[in-house]
Structures are given as C-alpha cells and as structure tokens.
Amino acid sequence: MEEDILLLLLLEEEENLENRDRARYFRSLRDSTDPFALSESEFMKNFRLPRDICRSLIDDLRPHDQQKTSLPLTIRVLATLNFFGHGSYQKCVGNNCNLPMSQSSLSRSMRAVAKLIVKVKGEEIKFPSSTEEENIVRTGYVHTCVLKQLDSSKFTEFNFRFFTKYGIKSTIGAIDCTHVAIIAPASNNIERPLGLYLNRKGFYSINVEAVCDHRLCFTFLNAKFPGATHDSGIWATSDLREHLIRQHTNDSVGHRRQSWLIGDQGYPLEPWLLTPVGNPSTSQERKYNKLHCTARNCVERAFGVLKSRFRCLLKHRVLHYSHETSALIISSCVILHNIITKAGITMHAVDNEVEEDSDHVVNSGDCLQYTREGERIRARYISTL
Template sequence: MQNNFNNEINNIPVFIYGLLEEDERRNYMRIYRKQLRDSQNPFEMPEVEFIKTFRLNQDLTRILIEWLEPHAGIRRRTTKLPFYLEVLATLNFLGTGSYQHSVGSCTWVAMSQPAISRSLKKVCRLVTGLLMPEWIKFPTTMEEKTAIKGGFYEKFGFRGAIGCIDGTHVEIITPPITDVDHPPHVYIDRNGVHSINVMLICDSNCKILACDARFPGSVHDSAIFRVSDIRNNLRMCFENGDDTSWLIGDSGYGQEPWLFTPIPVVAPGSPQERYNQLLRSTRNPIERTNGILKGRFRCLIKHRVLHFHPVQAAYIIYAASTLHNIALWANLALEEDEIVVENDEGNGDNAVGIVEPEQNCFNLGRAARENYIRRNIIQ
C-alpha cells in the first residue's frame, strides 16, 4: 500500500502538485527527498573510494552498523534518516576533518548541517558507550601483561614493558566564557591555543590500551597520569608484588617504580646511555600510534580545530580511538604517507611543570631503573 502511494505521489504532474494543500505538498517533498537520498547507495562505491571517503572498508562499516543499530533508539518519524547514513556521515566527518557543511554536501551523504551535527553526537556517544569498554582495555591480568611484554621484547628487546604513554593535544574552539565547568582560560595550552590534552597508552602493535580526554590543554602530561585510575592500579600491583611491569614514558613524566623514563645526564658509552637509547626506540609505538590515529581520523590533526564543546570533543576523540583499534583488528592498514607527524607532541625532554611523584616513590623508581640497567644492559 505504502509503495503504491509513493509511486502515485511521485507521478503527480507539476501543475497538479501546485494545487495540493500545504500539508500534502510538504509530505510529497519529504518523500521525494528521502527517495532521492536513498537512490545513491554508498556501498556501491569502489572499495578504494569508499575507504578514502569513510576511512573504513565496506565490510567493517557494515559490521559497525550492525553493532550499533540495535541501540540507536526507536524511529518515531518515517522521514527520519536511516541509521546507516548517520554512521557514514560520522565516519566521513571523523576521517576528512571537513566542517559539517562540507560533509553534508558530499554526494554520498547529502545531509543538512543540523542533521550531521545530530548524527555525529549520536554515533560518537554510541561508539564510546557501547564499544570503547570492549575495545580499549588496559591489561590487568598476568596473562594480558605477559602477552604485551612479549611484543615489546620481541620488537625492541626491552623487558617488562606493558605500554607506552604520552600526551597529545587536540585543538578545540574557545569554550563559552559563561561555562563555569569549562572556563576557557584553562584550555589554553603551551602553544597559546585552546586544546584538550589526551593521555594515550599503547602496546607494541600501536593498539590503544587507554585514552583519557577529560583534561584541558593547560594540564601537564604527568598531572593527568598522576590522578589516573591506571596509575592507582599500577601502584596497587606493585605493592602486591608485581615489580616487573612498567610503562615507558619520556622525560615529561617523573620516574616511578611502574613508569620508566630517560636518565637526564649520562656519560657517553655508558650503560645509562644505552638504556636511554633502548628506551627511546621502545617509545616509538606511541608516536606511531598518534600518527596513525590522526592520519586516519584527520579531524584530530593540528589546526583542524574541533568546533565543539569540550564534552562533545571528548566523545569524538574516544570514538576515533575506538575505531582506530577496530581498524587494527580488521588489518586495515594506513598508507605511510598518510601517517601524521606532529613535532610538538607531548611535553618532551625540555618539559616544564612536571608533577613529580612523592619522594619515596621517586627513590623506589630510581632504584628500579638502576636495577634494570644492571640486569639487562650489557656493561
């Protein structure tokens, strides 16, 4: 019945259409626009073009839609956008970094700016709430830690590493001056722009193990780690006898028993210098992870400012990080020339404002580092 009605109304001559009542005319245009939008199927695109447009391949995108759609809510209006178009519009925005009106004018996802905004908010929150807990997990069991340690040792020869940690900045627009919970001045980072400082931890294969996008750009990397649940977990494990598991960080972090950092001053040719060199090469996955993440989802790269409130910007970051891990799971590689290199990432070797651990923790960390050098670095 409905199909027959659609066929009939689409065949109305122009002169008769002009005689329709206002409600009938509006209903006719809604049906026409919906049919026009659905007439072009994005899944009929060549695979290469599809990946370039949506950053995931067609099979993985279908799987993503199947995972999310049962939780997308009941459609109360027959003219509401199909959920797959909402997902595609979100992927297009995340991947291209284009502003919403550019995504809306895409041939394959012809949607208005308000529709894009609603879809982006909806899909990113679904990915964060439903998929992030399953796809971004920090190792807590001995089996999980052992597997990650094996990956780092096989690739870099560093024993005991269960992850690399660093901060990366994602620029955002200035929050409203009236927002007492997100005052604009705290989002100004060391480069003088408004940003979110995102804590990332990855394994040797560039899989993200932790992502924290709650803190403004003025907060130092070490301060974010200091108050994180992960640090509390590592400390508890250390106190319970696990003294052979540690993160790898740069000198923007304070040395702790569960977090190894470079030694500031070393003699040429000494075991300490070789330790620094080994630590630097072992940290390479976190820099590559950040480059792959921002290369695939270019809305996060420097100068592609997220025009969203910090809360929504955080959801975008979490969704992109989750989809990064899903793409790795599907062996969806990124071309080397697409990997982003941002030279000002993190706080680096000349960092200021480091939040040092308490003295006893620092002493235990320094002793653990020296013990590692004695046991594992050739004299």
C-alpha cells in the same frame, strides 16, 4: 497591476515546484544511492573503514540505536564516519551526494552515533589487567594452559611483544599526551575558565593522555583535561596510575610483577613508569636511553596515524564543540582506529608534533618514595644491558 500580481503568483508557483522537485530528488537519492556500491578504495577514502568492517559495525550498533529519527542508521553512521575522517564542516558533509542530510540532522546523528560507538565498542580500548595478559604483552609467550582458555582473536589481541620488537623487557605500553584543538570555550564559564584550555603552543585544546602497544593500538585513553594541564598533572590523578599503584601495593614483597610503562621526562620516574636517564654517563645508560626512545616512539606514531585517519582531530581542523562532545569524538575515533589496526590495515602517519615537556617534575611524600624505588628498578634493569 493585475498582470504584475499574476506574474508574481506564477513565479512563486514555479519556485514551489522547484523546491518540491528538489525534495523528491534528495528523498529518492537517499533511498537509491548505495555508498556500499563504491569501490573498496573509494569507500575507504570516504569513510576510513573497509566495507565489511563498516557493515559489521552498523550491525553491532543497530540493536542499541534509540535515536528517534527517520534517517536510517546506515546513513547516520556513514555521515559520522565521513565527518571524522575528513574534519570538514558539517554542512559540507551533509551536502555530500551520497549522504544528503541537513547540518542539524548531521550534528544530532554524529553525537548519537559517537555515544553508540563508545557504549558498544568501548572494550576495544583495553589495558592488560591480569598477570597472564601482562606476560603476553611483555614477551609474547603464552603458557599452554592459558592458550587453551583464550580464543584465537583474544590471543591475537594480546600478542603485542614489545620485547621482541624493541628490546625493552617487561614493557606493557608507551604513554604520552597529545593536544586536540577545540574552539575557544565561553569566556564566562566559571567551572572551566577559558585560560585552562590555552596550551603552551598557543591554541585551545584538550590534552589527551594515552597508552599504546607496539602495533599502535591504544590500550588506555584519558581526554578529561584541558590543554593547559601538564602531562605529569594528568598522570597524577589518572585512573590508570591508581590501578598500577593498587597492583603494586597488593603484590607481595619479593614477588613484584616486573612490568612497566615507558614515558618521556615529562612524567615522574616510578616503579611502574620508567623514564630516560637525564644525563647518561655510561655506555649502558646510553644504550638504555636509545632503546627507550625507540620503543616510546610508537606512541608518537600512533597519534600520527590516528590523526591521519581521522582528520577532525588535526590541529588545523579544530573541533567546534564543548569539551564533553569533543572528548566523545576523540574516544570514538580511537576505538575505530583500534578496530582498523587490529584488522591489519596500515596507514602512514601525518607529521605529529612531539609534545615534549621539559618542565621539572617535582615529587614529594609517597611520590618521592616511588621515585627512589623507580630509580632502583631502572638502575637494576640498566645493569643487565
């Protein structure tokens, strides 16, 4: 009996020693292992950002970091980037030999880092707001007096040149929606019923509205709506649409700014949003539709590149978070995508399902007036082709 007790005590002590040794090992690993010592290609593979851009990001976030934890900010940012990039389960990311941390620590860190990225780097998603910015986006031309006021980085940022690349004049962006899969919400949620998130593709999602430029950078993002919401329904209450309406109303008659977005037939035809001709009957209408389709395709490619870089947004990965946290992750990934794209780093897109909406868009009241004005603008533009 005494021998059995002694044996149990010895086994327990041996197990405690192993646990302490393992804990010391991971502490030393966390202190001594430097992910930045990886080759550039391996670093990019693991964290999606080049090392110099990643260091710069961490330096920019550091003054705003208020999370109370013993984990260094560098480890928390890298673990978050690894999760965004691979879409793996948090436990797998936490067990990464370069980033040893528990699942709960990773979960807290990911939310905190995502909030930091949106707070500090939110201006990376910027829609052209002034006349001069729109002119640069539409034509690539910058007046000398304006160029003197813009530093080189800002000039590069706004030098989109939709016209020179696609042949569509006055375009300031392409708009569309894409679905990002999330776990099924609670069935007893009164404010956001389960059915609102089941999209027409048959899975639960957030329907994300975005505008991009010809470089595949996103200039506007709206991740507020559940997957069952139609694209035109999202657009109807969009902050961007309200901005464009105010801009259109404030411009004096006869001096309207000739600039617009381009979208598919899931959107209403408006003076600031041109859609394809439903049944083209002339060579000019067919030419317009062809140019329109080529230019609008950039937003589909932008979604594909975004999801290729940050695979947590892929349909088959599924974000296991609430709508609010998922929207935060989406915004963070878009910001990081813009930073990488503006640095000139290209990436092949994954096959992104084209979210074509064939439902007829019904307009009434003021919307019908906008449609008629949009028809006149589109017809006038087509006549110049």
